[in-house]
Amino acid sequence: MIELYGTKLPSRLLLGTAQYPSPAILADAVKASCASAVTVSLRREMAGGKGGEKFWSLIQSLRLHILPNTAGCHSVKEAVTTAKMAREVFGTNWIKLEVIGNHDTLQPDVFGLVEAARILCDDGFAVFPYTTDDLVVAERLLEAGCRVLMPWCAPIGSALGPVNITALRSMRGHFPDVPLIVDAGLGRPSHAALVMELGFDAVLLNTAVAKAADPVGMARAFGKAVDAGREAYRSGLLEPRDLAVPSTPTIGRAVFQ
Amino acid sequence: MKLTVNGEAHEITAATLAELLAALDYEGNWLATAVNSDLVHATERALFQLKDGDRIEILSPMQGG
Numbered sequence: 001m002i003e004l005y006g007t008k009l010p011s012r013l014l015l016g017t018a019q020y021p022s023p024a025i026l027a028d029a030v031k032a033s034c035a036s037a038v039t040v041s042l043r044r045e046m047a048g049g050k051g052g053e054k055f056w057s058l059i060q061s062l063r064l065h066i067l068p069n070t071a072g073c074h075s076v077k078e079a080v081t082t083a084k085m086a087r088e089v090f091g092t093n094w095i096k097l098e099v100i101g102n103h104d105t106l107q108p109d110v111f112g113l114v115e116a117a118r119i120l121c122d123d124g125f126a127v128f129p130y131t132t133d134d135l136v137v138a139e140r141l142l143e144a145g146c147r148v149l150m151p152w153c154a155p156i157g158s159a160l161g162p163v164n165i166t167a168l169r170s171m172r173g174h175f176p177d178v179p180l181i182v183d184a185g186l187g188r189p190s191h192a193a194l195v196m197e198l199g200f201d202a203v204l205l206n207t208a209v210a211k212a213a214d215p216v217g218m219a220r221a222f223g224k225a226v227d228a229g230r231e232a233y234r235s236g237l238l239e240p241r242d243l244a245v246p247s248t249p250t251i252g253r254a255v256f257q
Numbered sequence: 258m259k260l261t262v263n264g265e266a267h268e269i270t271a272a273t274l275a276e277l278l279a280a281l282d283y284e285g286n287w288l289a290t291a292v293n294s295d296l297v298h299a300t301e302r303a304l305f306q307l308k309d310g311d312r313i314e315i316l317s318p319m320q321g322g
Contacts (some may be wrong), residue, residue, distance in 0.1 A: 016322030026320075041321025042289060044263040044314065048282035051315020056287045059318065062314040069321045077294060085289035085316055156322070206322030 002036075002201055004148055004179055005094070005126035007065065009036035012196070013226045014067060014181065016221065017205025023058050026214050030062055033219035037065035039096055039204065041072075042086055056089075067128060074109070076116045083120050095120060096128045096150070096183075096204075104186075107154040110137040111190040113146055122146025130183050133167035135174055142178065149178055150204065151197060154185025157207040161191035165198070172199045189218075189225030196229025197237060261312045275302040277313065287314045 002009050015035035020026035030038060045052050059066065063215035072078040076099060083095045099116055101109030108131055117127050121144055129141050133151045141149060151171060154160035162168055163185070172180060182195045183204040192203045195216060203226055212218035260267045262281065271277035274290060274297055290297045291314040297305050307313075 043319035045317035
């Protein structure tokens, strides 16, 4: 159970809905993952088109929380307008706020992100900012009104996994009471388990599941990894050490000469 | 009147945003609209007056990560 902006979610996995081989596989993958929320977007509809209607019906049938995004927005104005349009269509004040700053890495423009976050928080949005692991930016986002932070662990779709574990650990340590969701860059269930073991509250991923040979199987694997990582964190992980420590009792050991 | 709808130029007669949607065969409560980069609520479309050169975006739900 995790609480985000006053909403309790049973699962700590949030799943993207893009790039699946078919709508049916998307639906099966979401169910197999036991995700509690899915991300969606808004795109141009063709005249007379019904694509949006079909997709929206599918998403509604899943009966999960909807987290619309502002993916592809490169300016504050674009992101703010897209967020407002999303609120109208999807009927939620949740918004995954993306303000992209670089075409190659898709890393956030953190300056624009903070500005957009402030505008949207003031307008009543529950902002989920896609950010970096920079602590100062995180502080600014919290000052702007964000109550959840979503740092990347690697570039979107890269599947690199956590490339700076020290920074993630530091973020967790600096913001012990803020829900932290690792968003972007996860490639394997073990990556998800690792960040959950670090104490992150949830993960958000898409490509690693959607582009797997078997998206449904991979979705199930990620769901298990998130649960395993969380339970491991709560159970108290053993700190690593340089020297060996025998696990079998040495007292009572037989001596043969 | 010259309008740009979803990035494409149109020469069309439509006094309001609602009329434009009808003329282009857009319908459904899953659409979101913006004119010149600002949201226009569904409830405001019938009264929202268009003018020459307006840029209209008509969006709908899509897959996203």
